[in-house]
Amino acid sequence: SAFPGGITNTNPGIYRMWASYRAQVNVAGLLCESIQVPVTITIREAVLTPGPIAGTAAVCNGASGVGYGVAGPAGVLTPGGPTEFVWDVVDATNTVVADVTLAPTSGQNAIAQNITAAFNIANGTFGGAASVVRKIRVRRRFVNAPNCESPVVEFPVTISRNTDDGTITGGGPFRQGAHLGSVTWNTPGWGAIQSWEIASAVG
DSSP states (O other), X not given: OOSTTOOOTTSOEEEEEEEOOBOSSOBXXXXXXXXXXXXXXXXXXXXXXXXXXXXXXXXXXXOOSEEEEOSSOOXXXXXXXXXXXXXXXXXXXXXBOSSEEEXXXXXXXXXXXXXXXXXXOOHHHHTTOSEEEEEEEEEEEESSSSOOBOOOEEEEEEEEOOOOXXXXXXXXXXXXXXXXXXXXXXXOOSSOOOOOOOOSSOO
């Protein structure tokens, strides 16, 4: 309020201002003034939201090396300085989770422009469902404090539950023309039999 006109915080730039003290009452016609004390105020440019995330929207649990990325490196803003991309993964409630591993999770310039993901969802997490959704997120932020950051960009990924291989009973050597009995798939776990296949002259 003591600075005429003030500084508009929506205009990026580097502003220099100073203050001094002097007596309001003339002493022998003099207005004695103190040394001016300067201060610099830097208003950083708004951090731009990264472009949309590109990648695979549906994977099987256990998949690794799955690529995701955004267009263009993090870059440098003036004023403000270098920025970086920061990635994380959340569930449907937007809680950060550790069952999807990203590499790298942050980096300047083009270091974290493209990442890879490994999906390792525990079977208990699926409950009775055939799949779960994880959201891969990225934001851009300044490297140096204050670490002002952009809004996040999200990319939902559906992770399908794997089936269990189970065990098979039956089979064996038989005399030609004899009853072959039954072949049974036991403990199938999650999933359903899609087909049976037969091969002859198996070595």
